[in-house]
Amino acid sequence: MSRKNQTLGEFIIENQSSFKYTSGELSRLINSIRLAAKVVNHEVNKAGLVDIIGAAGDTNIQGEDQQKLDVYANEKFIQTLTNRNIVCGIASEEEDDFISINSQDENNQNKYVVLIDPLDGSSNIDVNVSVGTIFSIYRRVTPVGTPVTIDDFLQKGNQQVAAGYVVYGTSTMLVYTTGDGVNGFTLNPALGTLYLSHPNMQFPEDGNIYSINEGNYNHFPQGVKDYLKYCQKEEDNRPYTSRYIGSLVSDFHRNMIKGGIYIYPKSSKNAAGKLRLLYECNPMAYIAEQANGKASDGFTRILDIEPTELHQRVPFFCGSTNMVEKAEEFMQNAE
Numbered sequence: 001m002s003r004k005n006q007t008l009g010e011f012i013i014e015n016q017s018s019f020k021y022t023s024g025e026l027s028r029l030i031n032s033i034r035l036a037a038k039v040v041n042h043e044v045n046k047a048g049l050v051d052i053i054g055a056a057g058d059t060n061i062q063g064e065d066q067q068k069l070d071v072y073a074n075e076k077f078i079q080t081l082t083n084r085n086i087v088c089g090i091a092s093e094e095e096d097d098f099i100s101i102n103s104q105d106e107n108n109q110n111k112y113v114v115l116i117d118p119l120d121g122s123s124n125i126d127v128n129v130s131v132g133t134i135f136s137i138y139r140r141v142t143p144v145g146t147p148v149t150i151d152d153f154l155q156k157g158n159q160q161v162a163a164g165y166v167v168y169g170t171s172t173m174l175v176y177t178t179g180d181g182v183n184g185f186t187l188n189p190a191l192g193t194l195y196l197s198h199p200n201m202q203f204p205e206d207g208n209i210y211s212i213n214e215g216n217y218n219h220f221p222q223g224v225k226d227y228l229k230y231c232q233k234e235e236d237n238r239p240y241t242s243r244y245i246g247s248l249v250s251d252f253h254r255n256m257i258k259g260g261i262y263i264y265p266k267s268s269k270n271a272a273g274k275l276r277l278l279y280e281c282n283p284m285a286y287i288a289e290q291a292n293g294k295a296s297d298g299f300t301r302i303l304d305i306e307p308t309e310l311h312q313r314v315p316f317f318c319g320s321t322n323m324v325e326k327a328e329e330f331m332q333n334a335e
């Protein structure tokens with residue numbers, strides 16, 4: 001259920017009962033992410049002032065160290081989720097190992113673990129281009145009241161109970177799913193309130209945008225090279241348009257609204273591509289599927305891949321269903 005002028009807070013409460021586990025714990029968790037996102041948003045918006053208020057590594061006027069934004073975002077998300085005692089474990093792209101939160105305490109009945117890419121597209125910060133945050137939520141598989149283990153984090157993407165992203169763009173949006181479609185909320189910065197602006201988001205079945213770092217063309221597998229030639233051919237509604245921001249969140253967000261495909265393939269330089277299965281590909285794949293799109297590694301559905309390590313990388317093809325299927329066809333034919 002959604003209505004005009006609905007805030008994220010209202011939406012979470014009103015939709016809590018449609019979620020199959022209705023303890024309210026997941027709602028509190030999404031609320032914490034909402035809070036951390038606003039704090040990070042505030043800091044991201046000040047990034048352009050860095051030469052005035054001091055660069056990373058400097059000490060600011062209060063004697064505090066200035067931090068790089070990805071470190072800052074990482075700390076804020078971890079702090080918010082830890083302080084509010086909402087989850088039993090966190091894994092972050094910025095941390096070598098997972099973090100266990102009071103999970104050996106028998107009073108801690110928290111059932112959820114969160115995996116995050118606190119700042120995605122971080123190379124874009126210095127040039128005032130959109131960045132994002134990606135999150136992925138699972139129920140732990142080990143018993144409550146015991147320390148979390150690696151098994152709680154190495155779950156297949158199809159076990160996710162919620163996933164979402166924040167895009168810090170021309171406006172800031174939080175987009176998420178709990179397995180019942182995808183909804184987008186836009187921040188009104190004057191009020192600090194997120195309003196439902198994009199109910200029930202859907203990838204168009206087809207599209208005409210392809211997003212890939214074509215500078216790596218010579219290193220791509222033959223199937224990707226062939227697909228790119230197909231995208232560029234003067235035929236039917238092609239050539240397609242090429243758009244690549246270099247922030248997965250922003251490229252995905254545009255493609256979901258307009259129709260398109262994002263590809264980060266393996267290459268002769270990176271045998272498994274660049275993107276991380278647990279922090280980037282699984283959450284985006286879950287959102288894509290919930291929005292009628294598709295995500296694969298070129299051959300296999302992303303959400304069915306069995307993770308073997310926390311920072312595992314996989315090739316990523318994600319977007320409008322017909323486009324992803326076409327790209328897969330080229331991958332298979334080139335085998």
Ligand code: AHG
Pocket residue numbers: 093117119120121122123213246247248249274
């Ligand atoms: P992160 O900033 O979290 O390391 O992720 C950057 C990712 C992704 O957002 C983006 O699409 C891709 O890396 C860009 O990589 P290239 O510069 O190799 O194209």
Ligand code: MN
Pocket residue numbers: 117119120121248280
């Ligand atoms: Mn990233």
Ligand code: MN
Pocket residue numbers: 070093117118119120121122
């Ligand atoms: Mn990152």
